[in-house]
Amino acid sequence: MKRYIAKRTLQAIPTLLGVSFLSFILLHLFPGDPAEMILTIISGSEPSYAEIQRFRRQMGFDKPLIVQYLHWLSNAVRGNFGTSWTEGKPVMDLIMQRFPASAELFFTTFAISLVFAAVLGILSAIYKDRAIDHFCRIFSLLGISIPSFWLGLVLIWIFSVKLHLLPAFGYGNGDLKHLILPVVTWSFSFMAIKTRFVRSCLLEALSQDYIVTARAKGLRERIIVLRHALRNALIPIVTYFSLSIHHLIIGSIMVEVVFSWPGLGSLLVESVFKRDFPVVQALVFLSGALFIVVNLIVDLLYAVIDPRIRYGD
Amino acid sequence: MLRRDFLKYVAIGSAALMLGCSAKTPNVTPTPTPTTTSTLSQYKSTFVLGYGKDHKLNGGKWGIGFFPKIHVLERLVEYDLKNDTYLPCLAKKWEVEQNGKVITFELAKGVKFSDGSDFDANAVKFTVDWLKLNHPLGSETFDSVEIIDPNTVTIHYKDDGFFNLAKMAEFHMSIMSPKSVEPEGNPKGKFVLPVGTGQFKVADYKESQYAIYEPNPYWYERFRIKPKFKRFVVNFIFDDDTRVMALESGQVNAISDYVHGGSAYTPRNLIPQLEKMGYEVFKRVIPLTWIIAFNYEREPFNDVRMREAVDLAIDRNEVVKIFDNQVLPARTLFIESAPGIKEAGVVYECDPEKAKELVDEVGFKGTVEMIVDKAQSDQILVAQLIQQKLKGIGINVKLDVLESGAYKQRRDSGKYDLRMYYIGGTDRRFYLRMYWRFYPGCKWCAYVSDKTGELCKKILKEFDEKKRKEYLIEFYKAIHEEHGVVPLYFDIMTVVASKNVVADGYHLFHYPNGIPFGEPLFYDVGVRT
Numbered sequence: 001m002k003r004y005i006a007k008r009t010l011q012a013i014p015t016l017l018g019v020s021f022l023s024f025i026l027l028h029l030f031p032g033d034p035a036e037m038i039l040t041i042i043s044g045s046e047p048s049y050a051e052i053q054r055f056r057r058q059m060g061f062d063k064p065l066i067v068q069y070l071h072w073l074s075n076a077v078r079g080n081f082g083t084s085w086t087e088g089k090p091v092m093d094l095i096m097q098r099f100p101a102s103a104e105l106f107f108t109t110f111a112i113s114l115v116f117a118a119v120l121g122i123l124s125a126i127y128k129d130r131a132i133d134h135f136c137r138i139f140s141l142l143g144i145s146i147p148s149f150w151l152g153l154v155l156i157w158i159f160s161v162k163l164h165l166l167p168a169f170g171y172g173n174g175d176l177k178h179l180i181l182p183v184v185t186w187s188f189s190f191m192a193i194k195t196r197f198v199r200s201c202l203l204e205a206l207s208q209d210y211i212v213t214a215r216a217k218g219l220r221e222r223i224i225v226l227r228h229a230l231r232n233a234l235i236p237i238v239t240y241f242s243l244s245i246h247h248l249i250i251g252s253i254m255v256e257v258v259f260s261w262p263g264l265g266s267l268l269v270e271s272v273f274k275r276d277f278p279v280v281q282a283l284v285f286l287s288g289a290l291f292i293v294v295n296l297i298v299d300l301l302y303a304v305i306d307p308r309i310r311y312g313d
Numbered sequence: 314m315l316r317r318d319f320l321k322y323v324a325i326g327s328a329a330l331m332l333g334c335s336a337k338t339p340n341v342t343p344t345p346t347p348t349t350t351s352t353l354s355q356y357k358s359t360f361v362l363g364y365g366k367d368h369k370l371n372g373g374k375w376g377i378g379f380f381p382k383i384h385v386l387e388r389l390v391e392y393d394l395k396n397d398t399y400l401p402c403l404a405k406k407w408e409v410e411q412n413g414k415v416i417t418f419e420l421a422k423g424v425k426f427s428d429g430s431d432f433d434a435n436a437v438k439f440t441v442d443w444l445k446l447n448h449p450l451g452s453e454t455f456d457s458v459e460i461i462d463p464n465t466v467t468i469h470y471k472d473d474g475f476f477n478l479a480k481m482a483e484f485h486m487s488i489m490s491p492k493s494v495e496p497e498g499n500p501k502g503k504f505v506l507p508v509g510t511g512q513f514k515v516a517d518y519k520e521s522q523y524a525i526y527e528p529n530p531y532w533y534e535r536f537r538i539k540p541k542f543k544r545f546v547v548n549f550i551f552d553d554d555t556r557v558m559a560l561e562s563g564q565v566n567a568i569s570d571y572v573h574g575g576s577a578y579t580p581r582n583l584i585p586q587l588e589k590m591g592y593e594v595f596k597r598v599i600p601l602t603w604i605i606a607f608n609y610e611r612e613p614f615n616d617v618r619m620r621e622a623v624d625l626a627i628d629r630n631e632v633v634k635i636f637d638n639q640v641l642p643a644r645t646l647f648i649e650s651a652p653g654i655k656e657a658g659v660v661y662e663c664d665p666e667k668a669k670e671l672v673d674e675v676g677f678k679g680t681v682e683m684i685v686d687k688a689q690s691d692q693i694l695v696a697q698l699i700q701q702k703l704k705g706i707g708i709n710v711k712l713d714v715l716e717s718g719a720y721k722q723r724r725d726s727g728k729y730d731l732r733m734y735y736i737g738g739t740d741r742r743f744y745l746r747m748y749w750r751f752y753p754g755c756k757w758c759a760y761v762s763d764k765t766g767e768l769c770k771k772i773l774k775e776f777d778e779k780k781r782k783e784y785l786i787e788f789y790k791a792i793h794e795e796h797g798v799v800p801l802y803f804d805i806m807t808v809v810a811s812k813n814v815v816a817d818g819y820h821l822f823h824y825p826n827g828i829p830f831g832e833p834l835f836y837d838v839g840v841r842t
Contacts, residue, residue, distance in 0.1 A: 170523070275721075
């Protein structure tokens with residue numbers, strides 16, 4: 001097991017480096033001279049050729065790309081992504097300012113979606129082609145088809161404008177009332193596809209020979225579903241759920257915009273519009289890195305979920 | 314008769330007499346003065362506004378946002394668009410030397426910053442030095458500043474010309490206290506919070522969420538009026554529809570357009586509905602004209618006939634229908650009250666037949682590319698209408714609706730034929746935008762030719778109002794003759810308020826001393842209990 005952990009960790013490093021390189025190269029891939037672009041954004045006016053040359057030297061843009069990348073990477077691994085071009089503040093400060101709101105929205109949505117998707121998916125699989133299955137399928141289909149921004153606006157209209165029950169916008173400094181509508185809006189689409197996924201995985205497991213054997217042994221249906229079928233269906237389900245983790249950094253852009261939620265998703269959008277590359281680079285890098293780390297953890301969890309997996313020990 | 318009964322009858326009689334007299338009064342416009350007799354008990358302690366952008370309060374690239382620049386700070390001078398004059402504000406009077414290369418401002422006495430400290434020449438010097446170091450407009454404008462005495466300051470500008478005075482009414486030139494930075498008074502210091510002489514002082518600010526202001530007692534005392542709230546909360550609600558629904562839900566008392574104009578505004582199509590629902594809508598037409606800008610340096614729009622054809626093909630009445638007729642069709646380059654517009658008598662007509670003849674005469678048969686910024690959703694609809702109208706005269710338009718970054722990239726690289734753009738702005742930006750859009754060599758130009766460029770230079774140099782107006786008239790005529798840009802519609806500034814909000818259209822767009830403002834002001838607004 002230890003060897004497996006070490007091997008997987010080592011395997012993650014090149015991927016991580018790849019992500020970091022892609023994040024770094026963003027600035028250089030964008031059409032135009034980075035030095036000119038930064039100076040234009042910072043000063044709000046067209047810089048002269050001499051100014052551009054001076055700035056290029058000052059920023060190290062005249063050095064080979066690989067040297068620039070290593071310099072950027074050495075800072076990035078220490079949490080230093082530079083200073084925002086438009087805000088004039090350290091990028092990490094901007095990210096940390098928005099992180100609590102993002103985390104609150106993501107983890108609440110994730111937890112609710114996880115519970116509902118699991119329950120609905122299991123019910124749908126157990127009662128295949130019956131009323132409850134039809135309901136779950138229609139529910140999933142609606143969740144997948146309805147755009148979040150539209151659902152958000154409808155919910156605001158019902159619960160804020162008509163019923164005056166919940167606030168229409170804002171973070172509310174931890175007031176749970178403010179969390180309800182964004183979470184419901186996001187959860188609806190978040191859980192929809194996952195409900196279908198749980199259902200199909202479970203249905204596949206339920207059609208296996210060992211389930212027929214279990215039934216022939218006279219086991220109760222509850223035990224067959226939860227202990228035999230679900231446990232075997234868990235690996236794809238856990239993998240699929242874990243893939244959502246990048247939303248912690250990227251957030252749900254539409255939900256954040258509709259509800260004026262001060263999270264990282266809206267920061268990313270603002271930064272892209274303002275061409276604030278240090279912020280975009282940091283968010284892309286952190287999102288990619290988090291994705292890789294979570295994947296690694298999930299890989300290791302497989303052994304816990306499925307005892308047959310022993311990773312060559 | 315008891316004394317109490319006597320007093321009752323006298324009171325009833327007086328009221329009836331007053332009512333009778335007022336009914337007979339023939340259309341006398343009362344001089345609007347802010348309510349001075351109100352007491353706070355009539356009003357809620359907090360007024361909540363929904364606003365579409367986070368107006369930064371803690372610095373950033375260009376310092377603080379436009380909203381606090383208007384509400385927390387004041388300027389040395391203010392601009393009256395209708396009369397094309399600059400009026401005293403923090404400066405009582407000024408003396409121009411060397412054709413504007415040097416201006417000496419005599420400052421108003423007895424003015425205090427919201428923290429109780431005195432406004433004086435030191436604050437002006439600090440602001441000018443800070444702008445020189447931190448703001449592109451400041452660095453290109455100011456040369457040096459010297460304190461003559463505590464109430465007199467002389468500013469030396471890099472160039473001469475009337476434009477220097479015009480710039481002093483601009484948002485960015487708002488005066489702030491040396492205490493706005495740390496260490497205090499150091500222009501290289503870290504910006505903390507704006508401290509100004511304006512209507513409000515900053516009480517709290519949460520980035521991307523809200524700003525809380527409190528009335529600045531010294532400002533209210535100076536104008537002898539009483540505030541109708543203790544706290545003014547500005548909630549940042551970025552989505553237009555959510556902002557309107559926040560108003561409907563009662564979470565905010567009013568919603569306002571972005572004070573800079575042109576974006577983050579109440580959807581124009583919703584305004585009639587909101588009016589029907591009983592909300593009060595305050596509107597002010599501002600000299601911000603949306604136009605079609607050409608890439609006039611390459612074919613086919615380097616040919617004036619092609620530009621004229623586009624101009625003649627556009628029916629501006631149809632354009633404003635997109636906005637439910639809430640904005641005004643632009644048949645002139647700027648609104649009627651802009652200096653020289655009426656006198657110039659230049660009118661942009663619609664004549665698709667003539668437009669078609671011109672296209673035939675040029676022999677144009679190809680397709681042109683029009684770029685549109687995706688972030689401006691209304692502009693996509695306008696662009697589609699333009700596409701349809703130009704097709705009617707034989708010009709095929711390929712619309713490229715682009716994400717903002719990509720749009721700017723295409724615009725800057727000059728790979729387009731047509732684009733939507735705006736000239737002018739709120740009143741105070743009239744001459745600044747004249748510079749940015751029509752001055753030779755400016756990055757954000759809309760159109761420049763030898764003739765219009767020269768006229769633009771003369772306009773921005775000329776102190777004499779009469780001569781300046783003559784140049785402006787010539788300029789409007791030249792732009793029209795050369796069909797440099799195609800005006801489409803004039804933008805408006807709106808405030809939509811709930812029924813329980815006490816506000817009037819005059820004070821929302823005028824300073825208490827009668828100076829007209831293009832941006833909405835909230836110093837005299839109250840929310841009834």
